[in-house]
Amino acid sequence: MDTRSKILASPPQPWPAFAAPLAVVTGYFDLLRAWHVREFAGVRQRTGARSLLVVVLPLAGEVLPQRARAELVAALRMVDYVVTIDHGELEELVAALQPAALVRLEAADARQARQLMEHVHRRQTR
Numbered sequence: 001m002d003t004r005s006k007i008l009a010s011p012p013q014p015w016p017a018f019a020a021p022l023a024v025v026t027g028y029f030d031l032l033r034a035w036h037v038r039e040f041a042g043v044r045q046r047t048g049a050r051s052l053l054v055v056v057l058p059l060a061g062e063v064l065p066q067r068a069r070a071e072l073v074a075a076l077r078m079v080d081y082v083v084t085i086d087h088g089e090l091e092e093l094v095a096a097l098q099p100a101a102l103v104r105l106e107a108a109d110a111r112q113a114r115q116l117m118e119h120v121h122r123r124q125t126r
Contacts, residue, residue, distance in 0.1 A: 027105030
């Protein structure tokens with residue numbers, strides 16, 4: 001599947017027919033890292049999900065625009081679909097889709113990004 005065809009309109013009307021069970025992973029993915037890939041693979045393995053939808057949320061002070069982050073995530077083979085939405089739309093999306101699993105990575109994303117920036121700053125000031 002072409003990477004760009006994995007990115008759904010926000011929100012798509014109608015939603016595609018996801019293969020059940022569906023897992024939804026949310027986050028910022030501003031600096032896509034290997035641990036994201038491990039998380040996606042782990043979600044599929046733990047839940048037995050046949051479809052994986054990744055929700056890319058907006059982020060203040062982002063390094064990459066939301067659309068660019070969506071394209072990076074969509075390029076991963078284990079990701080079936082990607083959608084970009086605002087924080088306020090997330091509850092509505094989850095209610096509409098009723099996924100078998102919902103994994104929220106926003107806090108871990110912020111923590112990992114902060115640790116990476118601190119590491120780079122320490123290296124720069126030596």
